[in-house]
Amino acid sequence: MVKTAFDTTPTRSSYDVVIVGGAIMGSSTAWWLTENPDFNGSVLVVERDPSYEMCSTAHTNSCMRQQFSTELNVHISQFAADFVKNIRARMGNDERIPELSIRSFGYLYLADTEAFAEVLRRNIEVQHRAGAATRLLSAAEIKEAYPFYNVDDIVLGSINTVDEGYWDGAAVFDWWKRQARERGVEYVANEVVAMTREGTRIASVTLKTGEVIACGQVVNASGPRAARTAKMAGIEVPVEPRKRYSWVFKAETPLDRDLPLTIDPSGVHCRENGGGTYQAGGHAEIDPAADPEDFAMDHSLWENHIWPVLATRIPAFEAVKVISEWTGHYAVNTLDHNAILGPHPDVENFVFLNGFSGHGLQQSPAMGRATAEWLTHGEYRTLDMSAFSYERVMRNAPIIETAVI
Template sequence: MHFDVVIAGGGAVGSAAAYFLTADPGFRGSVAVLEPDPTYQRCATTLSAASIRHQFSTPENIRMSQFGTEFLRRFPEDLAVDGTRPDPAFVEGGYLFLATRAGLPVLRENHALQCSLGADIALLEPGDLATRYPWMRVDDLAGGTLGLSGEGWLDAYGLLQGLRRKAIAQGAVYLPHRVVSVDRAGRRVRSVGLDDGRGLGCGALVNAAGIGAPVLARLAGIDLPVQARKRSVFYLQCPQILPGCPMVIDPSGAYFRPEGQGFIAGIAPPPEQDPECHDFDVQHALFEGLLWPLLAARVPAFEALRCGRSWAGHYDMNLVDQNVILGPHPDLDNLYFANGFSGHGMQQAPAVGRALVELIVHGGFRTLDLERLGWRRILEGRPLIERNVV
């Protein structure tokens, strides 16, 4: 069996690539998406905090998320199938990045860049914060930046299923299998072997395998500097309503946002407690010992929080600079990488899916110039650091 394009990974990135491929009038080939977890119960997309923001420090990340916002706004119309319009439940509730005096210069620098690229971000003084959010302690803060439009949160499962259904309706084939071998001849991948013993010939192979991407890369003889990092998300209930609450990013790195009748919150573990990890055990001690005290210090009402449920997913962390590695490796002409999102994969999936199709079908980027996110910076030791990793 042969497909013109085989996509390893059917999460948001792989499904976005399948959607844009099958929608591109310049592509008339066949597409197979390999997803070993068709229930998506352990998919990074569905286990994420399901948010999108324009407040990055890297221009490419800002532009990709702006593309994602416009995609979400058109989602019900563009991804309708047989009259059924999918709803990603996009809430433009905004992101609020808070800064102490020590962090204010970086906040201002990032804000200037974001605004220069058309992001709708307000720079707030402590007095503005106190007026807008009387439920929040601000005495230790020097300022904040608030997304007035385009930022917010959504139903990640709804996004994923909408992409998947539309890609299938346009001709993509989804197979519940994993790649276990790669047949490479010189500078090209000729075929992949699956976990059921079958082989698939391919004209191009896309590595969108998330935390499984390094294993797939090694099968092709490529060392991909990506590791799995576990991130726990906690659903919390608070007896007090917090009017106008956005997605809040505390200077400590803790975050929280509204979700239904409660909130979700999380924080990255300290570096010395953040090894490569593939299990799904929730880090309850992290909530009790670190996250809850930080939340209660920022929002006094959170002293009365109750943790209703929790879950754990993973970041495919780019160890070099926390930015996606996008495009072909210089040693291989038809293996395309989209890995190392470091927690930004769901929100960047539409832009990266579009970019992969432009590389495969048209030979170069057309919609967004993402050349700096390619392999060259990795191989030459020139990291493109993203400072706003949450």
């Protein structure tokens, strides 16, 4: 019988793998390690907040898309879609696990300039090469398919209604964590506060409660706290928390069909939530790094920016009532808004799983699998993730992802 609560003290003084952070990336990695027949080591997941109330995983839109500007990111999301749609089979046909689907209302990118339209045209070529079903729509075609939009300023749109939309990320996270623990992964409610480095390796981590835990490999899966975790190993990583605001609102006159996750040219986004409710998100024009403990809401942002944009784009949203709001954090890779993955070239057993810049939830199936492969085999066996290595940070050689929300 697996306990539902986490103990604070590890049962051992040494583990083959210590994962710093037990939210969706850490739990995906832990589960994939248990799934790998070639891995037979011990795993400790250290999670500072086992309620997960303030982690990025809990503040997500819980949507996935294939509309990226790099083929690898498209393939990563395609794997996520396959995993979610086949989750019970993927997780050993465990009858406790629900059958899940993707509510594919799609993402709709709106371009209001010819320059932005050209970006969408270039991106669709990448997406089609990767097998995505993205379509370009003229303003007239958008208006015909979705009459509720104001498209007077729109030059072009792109949409994909195949495996793009809402999925139950909370259920996937819960079952990864639950099955990993049932299979022997140990989770503790604690915090890594220091690391001891001996030459080219991390020899041990120190927990807030004082225990010193020897480790074979360390995975930095600490989300917006990635830079703080890396600094304990004497490593710099260009990842910082950025505040992202969300609102759920009810429309006095609901739309007569599903609302795609609409990315307005202003950067404001909004999607179908069901039952006449919708979820919107955005951030302030000035977007500095935030303290990872800062979840204060900017109440003026809704009135002064988000709602006016929504009401202009979708006139039916002139009469709405906010029913919920919150602040979350993106773990932004300031180099190129792409993941940083794999080992540090000089600290060989320190493994990055960081910098997802807002698309981490949908990338978690592939990223956890890849990290588990690296930890087990020292190489990637499925999708080749080597492009996301830390070496590009050292070379200042970004892989620019233009499709960032």
